Amino acid sequence: MIRYDALDALPVRGALPALSDALEGGGSAVLVAPPGTGKTTLVPLALAGLLDDGRPARRVVVAEPRRIAARAAARRMAWLLGEKVGERVGYTVRGERVVGRHTRVEVVTTGVLLQRLQRDQELAGVDVVVLDECHERHLDADTVAAFVLDVRAALRPELRLVAASATTDAQGWARLLGDAPVVEAHGVSYPVEVVWAPPVRPVRPPHGMRVDPALLTHVASVVRRALTEHEGDVLCFLPGVGEIARVAGQLGDLGPVEVLQVHGRAPAAVQDAVLSPGTGRRVVLATAVAESSLTVPGVRVVVDSGLSREPRVDHARGLSALTTVRASQAAGRQRAGRAGREAPGAVYRCWAEAEDARLARFPAPEIKVADLTAFALQTACWGDPDATGLALLDPPPGGAMAAARSVLSAVGAVDSAGRATERGVRMSRLGLHPRLARALLDAAPEVGADRAAEVVALLSEEPPREYGDDLAAAWRAARRGGDAYAGRWRAEARRLRAASAPTPSARGLSHPPAQNSLPGEPSSDALSGGAPEATRSAGAPAAALDSVPGRSRPGVSFSATDTKFEADGRAGAGGDRVVGLVAALAFPERVARAHGGSYLMASGTRAELQDGTGLRGAPWLAVAVADRPVGAGHARVRLGAVIDEETARQAAQSLYAEGEEVHWADGDVVARRVERLGAVELAVRPLKNADSGLVREALCEGLRAEGLGLLRWSPDAEVLRRRLAFLHLHLGAPWPDVRDDALHARVDEWLEPELGRARRRADLARIDAGQALNRLLPWATGDAARLDELAPERIEVPSGSRIRIDYGDPERPVLAVKVQEMFGLHESPAVAGVPVLVHLLSPAGRPAAVTADLASFWRDGYKAVRAELRGRYPKHPWPEDPASAEPTRHTNARLRR
16 A cells, blocks of 8 residues: 655655656656655655556666665655566666566666676667666766667657756756756655764874774764764764774674664665664664665764765775775765654764864865776767767776776776777676676686685675685685675675686687786775765776686696685695686786785785784785885885785786896996796896896986996086086077986987997996087087187186186176286176186185176275285285286285385
8 A cells, every 4th residue: 555644745845747757758868856855765656656646657777876875765755556576666786686567667886787788779668767876976876877768869769868966066966867857856854953963083084995983982982972962863974884893892882872874884774774763762884875875764963074085096005995085075964864854863973173174165076086897888888989989977087997998908898999899798787897807717727616706705795804804715615604794795706707608609719819908906885884886796897817718728727626626725736826817817917926024016016914814924915905105105005915926927927028138227237138927027137248238228227316426527628518507507508508308318419429438337437428518519510619719718817817717607607806916907807708706815715705797896995805814814915096007916015126
């Protein structure tokens, strides 16, 4: 029996006529309705004609960003109809389908809808698609919207599309949907008091997956405070599963108050309990899944940590995962609104009011910040490899798409033109990141389909921390475990085993040769406690992947007994090797060799093990998950598997290289023959008679690294360089630029043939830099002959002495000369038209005055110098009128003779 009383109480009911008119008119609409108004539950039922209100019967598909939200929405709609899930309302999420013959409303995740669109672009039998929570800007949701709009434009103009959101850029979505009408529903909201509750002492900002424990302690204290200051249930927002567990532990026993945890890993019974009215007071610790996707009844108070999780790619280290960020202002409003759904409430914000204005207005669109490998495979399978023909609110960044195509090309998912191969289509239908799809398909012939599926399932959702960082040990723990994670893992392994079974078209596929790609890392919706399926197994662009053919190969072999397991779940002799091979196939650029107390990955990133790990001492690892701790220069292995060198060579064979390496290291030329896997050296032998061209490049590298001081610079060479620098500055061409960078750029012109004959550092020290610099003089134009005229080494002063000019400062050369030798000279000397700066010296050669204008000095400055020095140097002439006196370099006695 339909629960009309509950349906009539939903505020969105008043917007149904306008929504129906919009869909009948143009076929699309944007529905903006606050949480709790019924946009997720009442609207699909009405569009499907299930409310006995005269609307035509239609089949409606509702796309939700999270599995927990899809199940909850289906259960709520079925309850409103007085039915069980699977009758007229059902749901489909990855690995679980509850629908029946008479199902008219099906709630699916956006990932499931993407798979369905790839298999059936027309969406045969579907009349309406409702894209819920589109304001969250998850990549799968944006992709679904683009694909459905493509279907409407090319195949099924009668297919209706509703973009539904609690708060969004309504006009932007309206333009994207072809100037679709915007239908707004206004919910009943109660006032929410904002209580600013920042920590007393500063806390460290979030970094990667790390949250300052001091902040979590503060959040727990704010929850306790909220319980004492307000009535009703408390909903506390935290970024992820780990933070929820830590705050729950700090809350301890709250007596009659029940503490519940809601996230993607929570058992179904806990999720049901959270979404049902409680019998007593409750504290619900939740991730962002409770912002808008779920309605938690009884909440009067919200405690907001101010943090959220978003996907990011660390290109510098080839690591991709979810990272902790400050939640946006829009997310803060969504969270606060949960306190005013049923009655007046309060929100405790664990940051200062002054910080609020500095927060981002909206969360970053996932297409702008996430790894796009899976997205690029979807668009390639859709027939638009560059995604240039798709209707997207934000275009994908060109660099991220190029990196994604490199990965896809390397795993054989796309051809040279970016079009999806048959193998790529098969990979796209596995519901995995392409890296994990590659590992599943290529490992199955080696280790068995069951074992491959089990290990890939372990990689697709990171195991709980208590399973440890040893992937093989985690595999054994999952096999014998009875916790919620083990249950999900078994279900996913079964799904992957069935999904990867060869089809007639897939049998006999030849795998393309290995090409280039970039490193990445799987992430999981479990990491954020409800992130969209698009981020479940993200991978970042990398340095190289290889495509391992799905057949037996030399090097490492796995017999049937290698993959057998005892009844208690312990691995047989080759169990660890099975895990290692699968992990290495998924992340070949992260095979790592022990080196100097840490591990060097093939990508060039160095990684360290955690304290207490069981992986310590292994000569080789396949790193499945890594991050970078706060302030650390190296990555940290969070999940890895022990492998041997042969497995590393096999999985990362496209990274293998052997050849001569000649470079500058430790202050000299190093020549050797090296075998390597990317940055990991396998074998090194000294190289005699290295190629002269490589040696020359190494010497140039040394000159750039350590400077031109490696050459022999005589005093005359130094002077020549300064003179040339002066002429280049003041006269320009054809006088050469002799700064270091300019000389490095013209090595071929001035250091040959000496450089070509050199083999080591000692040979550089024998090269006469001055003789080499002469080659840069403008001989061809004849200007070289004017060097001594334009920039003489010495000039003659009135006394007849030839005094050296100091060109140390090319802006203004310096002439240091005794005062008496300049008597009678009225104008300062000049070189190349530039007056020199005259340093006038005492008879003892000490500075007495500096001038660029001798006439002015004789008139105004000389008297003071004369008064100071003539008593000290009475034997030297100190005429009253130096401008007319005879210049001399002698004493008075010498002059009288």
